[in-house]
Amino acid sequence: MAASPVISVVCPFFNEAAAIPHFFERIVGVLQQEDASFEIVCVNDGSTDGTLSALQQAQQLYDGLVVVDLSRNFGKEAALTAGLDFARGDAVIPIDADLQDPPELIPEMIAKWREGYEVVLARRVDRSADTLAKRLTASIFYKVHNRISDIALPENVGDFRLMDRLVVEAIKRLPERRRFMKGLFAWVGFKTVCIDYARAERIAGQSKFNGWRLWNFAIEGITAFSIAPLKFWTYVGGLIAFGSVLYALFILVRTLVYGVVLPGYASLLVAILFLGGVQLVGIGLLGEYVGRVYFEAKQRPIYVVRKVHE
Ligand code: UDP
Numbered sequence: 001m002a003a004s005p006v007i008s009v010v011c012p013f014f015n016e017a018a019a020i021p022h023f024f025e026r027i028v029g030v031l032q033q034e035d036a037s038f039e040i041v042c043v044n045d046g047s048t049d050g051t052l053s054a055l056q057q058a059q060q061l062y063d064g065l066v067v068v069d070l071s072r073n074f075g076k077e078a079a080l081t082a083g084l085d086f087a088r089g090d091a092v093i094p095i096d097a098d099l100q101d102p103p104e105l106i107p108e109m110i111a112k113w114r115e116g117y118e119v120v121l122a123r124r125v126d127r128s129a130d131t132l133a134k135r136l137t138a139s140i141f142y143k144v145h146n147r148i149s150d151i152a153l154p155e156n157v158g159d160f161r162l163m164d165r166l167v168v169e170a171i172k173r174l175p176e177r178r179r180f181m182k183g184l185f186a187w188v189g190f191k192t193v194c195i196d197y198a199r200a201e202r203i204a205g206q207s208k209f210n211g212w213r214l215w216n217f218a219i220e221g222i223t224a225f226s227i228a229p230l231k232f233w234t235y236v237g238g239l240i241a242f243g244s245v246l247y248a249l250f251i252l253v254r255t256l257v258y259g260v261v262l263p264g265y266a267s268l269l270v271a272i273l274f275l276g277g278v279q280l281v282g283i284g285l286l287g288e289y290v291g292r293v294y295f296e297a298k299q300r301p302i303y304v305v306r307k308v309h310e
């Protein structure tokens with residue numbers, strides 16, 4: 001086996017056959033300019049189009065491609081985890097296959113890394129390529145997440161970044177199965193610097209993340225790094241209990257002064273419905289966390305590899 005490469009680029013592919021030729025042409029062009037050996041770890045995340053054969057074709061054209069073929073679609077976070085596990089470089093760079101993360105940024109990242117930074121983040125200063133709804137919801141997500149979590153996620157930073165080997169080894173020691181990579185990246189810390197770029201349009205194909213998937217992704221991120229939503233219900237419960245004590249006192253005094261008054265079914269109904277609703281929401285939220293404990297307790301592997309094509 002060849003000496004381990006200096007730079008590992010890690011890229012998850014899920015039905016990206018149309019983007020693959022463009023992707024390799026651009027990224028290999030950039031990497032060849034660098035004075036460092038490189039590998040590109042391509043994770044085929046259970047694609048159902050011609051992605052695998054396109055990757056194998058690319059392997060004929062370019063040196064340094066490793067194709068990790070997963071047994072089915074495990075999702076981007078799992079695919080990225082697989083890529084990090086197989087990457088051997090001194091620095092590792094996760095990147096999307098659709099060229100929304102410009103490979104031209106890589107030389108700048110490597111320069112910062114050589115200056116001594118352990119993490120080089122690529123921050124999207126211009127997201128006009130994303131839809132307004134996506135930008136808005138992303139911004140709300142970051143605000144909420146960072147308010148209630150111990151770990152602040154840098155805003156407008158995706159998975160595109162450079163990480164030193166030290167950082168990758170630290171991430172590999174985090175055992176959780178449900179992986180919110182952005183959060184895990186932030187959790188490990190290390191000496192970090194940011195560089196800015198404008199997010200490009202997808203070169204080909206379509207985004208795999210629709211509204212519902214993004215919503216679940218956001219819930220994943222928040223529940224993985226904060227228990228504030230759980231604590232919240234303690235306070236809601238406390239407030240409602242306190243309010244009912246006040247109301248009880250009020251009724252007591254009123255009864256003493258005016259005697260028994262019968263009407264009141266409306267307020268009863270409101271109280272029952274309101275409390276029922278609040279309790280169900282609380283239980284549902286508890287369920288989110290219990291579900292997560294359940295998944296972690298099973299200790300299933302994060303991904304399954306069918307074959308590694310070197
Ligand atoms: N991806 C993946 N598995 C999935 C979904 C997506 O490996 O289940 C990959 C996809 O091929 C791409 C990257 O993750 O390389 C980002 O996906 P996409 O461009 O659809 O996300 P967006 O940029 O719209 O957030």
Ligand code: MG
Pocket residue numbers: 096098100202207
């Ligand atoms: Mg994309």
